[in-house]
Amino acid sequence: xxxxDYIINHWDTVFIRIVEHIEIIAVGNGIGVIVGxxxxxxxxxxxxxxxxxxxxxxxxxMMTVPSLALFGLMIPLLSAIYLPAIGxxxxxxxxxLYGLLPILQNTYTxxxxxxxxxxxxxxxxxxxxxxxxxxxxxxxxxxxxMAGLRTAIVINIGIAAIAAFIGAGGLGTLIxxxxxxxxxxxxxxxxxxxxxxxxxxxxxxxxxxxxxxxxGVRIKGPLR
Numbered sequence: 153x154x155x156x157d158y159i160i161n162h163w164d165t166v167f168i169r170i171v172e173h174i175e176i177i178a179v180g181n182g183i184g185v186i187v188g189x190x191x192x193x194x195x196x197x198x199x200x201x202x203x204x205x206x207x208x209x210x211x212x213x214m215m216t217v218p219s220l221a222l223f224g225l226m227i228p229l230l231s232a233i234y235l236p237a238i239g240x241x242x243x244x245x246x247x248x249l250y251g252l253l254p255i256l257q258n259t260y261t262x263x264x265x266x267x268x269x270x271x272x273x274x275x276x277x278x279x280x281x282x283x284x285x286x287x288x289x290x291x292x293x294x295x296x297x298m299a300g301l302r303t304a305i306v307i308n309i310g311i312a313a314i315a316a317f318i319g320a321g322g323l324g325t326l327i328x329x330x331x332x333x334x335x336x337x338x339x340x341x342x343x344x345x346x347x348x349x350x351x352x353x354x355x356x357x358x359x360x361x362x363x364x365x366x367x368g369v370r371i372k373g374p375l376r
Contacts, residue, residue, distance in 0.1 A: 154337040155344070166326070170345055173322035176240065176312045177305060177353070180247025185301050187248065188255030193285065196263040204260060211253040219314045222246050227318070243312065243320035250311055251304035258300025262293030298361035305357060309350045313342065323349075 159166055195204040223242060230237040266289050274284045290297075316324025323342045330338030 155340040158337040158341055166341060166345065169321065169323045169325055169342075170349070172320075173309070173312055173324075173346075173349060176243050176247065176315060176320060176322055177308055177349075180244045180308060180312070181251050181301065181305050183244070184248040184251035184304060185255055185297075188252050188300075189259050189297065191252075192256055192259035192263060196260055208253075208256060208260065211256050214249050215253050219246060219250070219311050220317065222249070223315070223318045238319045240320055242318055243315035243322075246315065247308045247311060251301075251308050254300040254303040254307070255297070256300075258296045258303075259293060262296035263289050265296075266292050295361060295365050298357065298364065302354060302357040302361065305353050306350050309346060309353065313346050 191207060194200075195207050223246060226242045226245060227237040230242060235241060270288055270292070271284055274288045279287065312320070312322050313324035313327060316322050316328050323346050326338045326342035327346075330336065330340075330342065
């Protein structure tokens, strides 16, 4: 009941924190998907398997770094180049880095997994490599790319909560304030809405995946 009372009586504050959280997620994952897809296209070419292994290896290492440790490392690094070391910028950078692995892996796997017969058919029709990329490979890879983005967003919703530790705002602010002041209602409020955002974004991205997937690529019903 205390949690419900806090949400009702302080809904304006809770709403502001929700908006801040969504802003961090939108910017971080928006940039992350662009960077991830571009890198995947660059490393998915013929004869670039060695480069791809190195890039994917470093992205896997990135996922093993604790988020608080990463935030701590970014403070002196960003300060050294005269950029804001706390707040929105380091939070967005962290989300980009943590979101790259699922996006990179899924995009690279999807591009490399395109049926060679379809690629050769495109070449036989006189398509250039760029046309094959945009008209054959990427449309076929869309469902897998979207699945990677969906995973990245859900992961980053939790990491964005920890970003409140460096003054980025968001729902993590309520959680950390509750911990400092032994306020269970604040902790529950932050945790509940972080969970709601994760579930909501997962469902939303599932629908977006269906909308952006070309009709000919959609799988209707179980395979038999």
